[in-house]
Amino acid sequence: MGRIFVVELEGRAYRCKFCKTHLALVDDIVSRGFHCRRGKAYLFNNVVNITLGAQEERLMLSGMHTVADIFCCCCGQIVGWKYEAAHETSQKYKEGKFVLERARIIDGVDSEFYIDTCPSMSDAEDP
DSSP states (O other): OOOOOOOOOSSSEEEETTTOOEEEEGGGEEEEEEEETTEEEEEESOOOSEEEEEEEEEEETTEEEEEEEEEETTTOOEEEEEEEEESSGGGGGGTTOEEEEGGGEEEHHHHHSOOOSSOOOOGGGOO
Protein backbone atom coordinates (compact mmCIF):
# COMPACT_ATOMS: atom_id res chain seq x y z
CA MET A 1 0.00 0.00 0.00
CA GLY A 2 1.26 3.46 -0.89
CA ARG A 3 1.44 6.63 1.09
CA ILE A 4 -1.86 8.44 1.73
CA PHE A 5 -1.93 12.11 0.79
CA VAL A 6 -4.77 13.92 2.52
CA VAL A 7 -6.31 17.08 1.04
CA GLU A 8 -6.95 19.86 3.56
CA LEU A 9 -9.94 21.93 2.44
CA GLU A 10 -10.06 25.69 2.94
CA GLY A 11 -13.33 27.08 4.25
CA ARG A 12 -16.17 25.46 6.15
CA ALA A 13 -15.86 21.72 5.63
CA TYR A 14 -17.55 18.50 6.66
CA ARG A 15 -15.22 15.94 8.22
CA CYS A 16 -15.22 12.23 8.95
CA LYS A 17 -16.85 11.70 12.35
CA PHE A 18 -14.36 8.98 13.22
CA CYS A 19 -10.98 10.53 12.35
CA LYS A 20 -11.80 14.21 11.53
CA THR A 21 -10.40 14.02 7.97
CA HIS A 22 -11.80 16.67 5.59
CA LEU A 23 -14.38 15.27 3.17
CA ALA A 24 -16.34 18.09 1.52
CA LEU A 25 -16.95 21.82 1.51
CA VAL A 26 -20.30 23.19 2.62
CA ASP A 27 -20.36 25.18 -0.63
CA ASP A 28 -20.45 21.92 -2.64
CA ILE A 29 -23.81 20.77 -1.22
CA VAL A 30 -26.42 20.18 -3.91
CA SER A 31 -29.21 19.03 -1.57
CA ARG A 32 -29.82 18.46 2.16
CA GLY A 33 -33.03 16.53 1.43
CA PHE A 34 -31.65 13.00 1.17
CA HIS A 35 -32.31 10.11 3.54
CA CYS A 36 -30.66 6.76 4.16
CA ARG A 37 -31.12 3.88 6.58
CA ARG A 38 -29.29 5.81 9.30
CA GLY A 39 -31.15 9.10 8.84
CA LYS A 40 -30.38 12.29 6.94
CA ALA A 41 -27.83 12.54 4.15
CA TYR A 42 -26.45 15.32 1.96
CA LEU A 43 -25.79 15.28 -1.80
CA PHE A 44 -22.45 16.84 -2.87
CA ASN A 45 -20.85 17.76 -6.19
CA ASN A 46 -17.36 16.93 -4.93
CA VAL A 47 -15.74 15.06 -2.06
CA VAL A 48 -12.09 14.38 -1.21
CA ASN A 49 -10.09 11.91 0.84
CA ILE A 50 -12.25 8.92 -0.04
CA THR A 51 -11.86 5.53 -1.65
CA LEU A 52 -14.56 3.91 -3.78
CA GLY A 53 -15.98 0.46 -3.21
CA ALA A 54 -17.31 -1.88 -5.87
CA GLN A 55 -20.22 -0.77 -8.05
CA GLU A 56 -23.55 -2.44 -7.42
CA GLU A 57 -27.18 -2.09 -8.42
CA ARG A 58 -29.22 -0.74 -5.51
CA LEU A 59 -32.95 -0.10 -5.24
CA MET A 60 -33.47 3.21 -3.47
CA LEU A 61 -36.51 5.30 -2.67
CA SER A 62 -36.07 7.15 -5.97
CA GLY A 63 -35.62 4.01 -8.08
CA MET A 64 -32.83 1.73 -9.27
CA HIS A 65 -29.30 3.18 -9.31
CA THR A 66 -25.77 1.95 -9.89
CA VAL A 67 -23.81 3.10 -6.82
CA ALA A 68 -20.46 2.58 -5.13
CA ASP A 69 -19.96 2.96 -1.38
CA ILE A 70 -17.40 5.56 -0.35
CA PHE A 71 -14.98 5.15 2.52
CA CYS A 72 -12.78 7.63 4.41
CA CYS A 73 -9.24 7.15 3.06
CA CYS A 74 -7.71 7.54 6.54
CA CYS A 75 -9.81 5.35 8.84
CA GLY A 76 -11.68 3.19 6.29
CA GLN A 77 -15.15 3.89 7.71
CA ILE A 78 -18.03 4.00 5.25
CA VAL A 79 -19.26 7.59 4.96
CA GLY A 80 -21.75 7.37 2.09
CA TRP A 81 -22.02 6.43 -1.58
CA LYS A 82 -21.47 7.73 -5.10
CA TYR A 83 -24.14 7.64 -7.79
CA GLU A 84 -22.50 6.08 -10.84
CA ALA A 85 -25.68 5.77 -12.95
CA ALA A 86 -29.39 6.39 -12.63
CA HIS A 87 -31.83 4.19 -14.54
CA GLU A 88 -34.66 6.75 -14.59
CA THR A 89 -34.42 9.93 -16.65
CA SER A 90 -35.66 12.12 -13.78
CA GLN A 91 -32.76 10.93 -11.60
CA LYS A 92 -29.91 11.53 -14.07
CA TYR A 93 -28.86 14.71 -12.22
CA LYS A 94 -27.44 12.47 -9.44
CA GLU A 95 -24.90 10.76 -11.70
CA GLY A 96 -21.33 11.44 -10.62
CA LYS A 97 -22.44 13.03 -7.35
CA PHE A 98 -21.74 11.88 -3.79
CA VAL A 99 -23.93 11.33 -0.75
CA LEU A 100 -22.48 11.71 2.74
CA GLU A 101 -24.53 10.31 5.61
CA ARG A 102 -25.10 12.98 8.25
CA ALA A 103 -24.60 10.48 11.09
CA ARG A 104 -21.07 9.74 9.80
CA ILE A 105 -19.80 13.29 9.28
CA ILE A 106 -19.34 16.36 11.43
CA ASP A 107 -19.35 20.03 10.58
CA GLY A 108 -15.93 21.43 11.45
CA VAL A 109 -17.51 24.60 12.81
CA ASP A 110 -19.97 22.76 15.07
CA SER A 111 -17.34 20.41 16.50
CA GLU A 112 -14.68 23.05 17.16
CA PHE A 113 -16.78 25.91 18.48
CA TYR A 114 -19.45 24.34 20.65
CA ILE A 115 -21.35 26.84 22.78
CA ASP A 116 -23.40 25.53 25.70
CA THR A 117 -26.76 27.26 25.38
CA CYS A 118 -28.15 25.64 28.54
CA PRO A 119 -25.51 26.17 31.21
CA SER A 120 -26.13 24.38 34.49
CA MET A 121 -26.83 26.38 37.61
CA SER A 122 -23.91 27.00 39.95
CA ASP A 123 -24.11 26.75 43.74
CA ALA A 124 -24.40 30.54 43.97
CA GLU A 125 -27.63 30.47 41.94
CA ASP A 126 -29.49 28.02 44.18
CA PRO A 127 -32.74 29.49 45.55
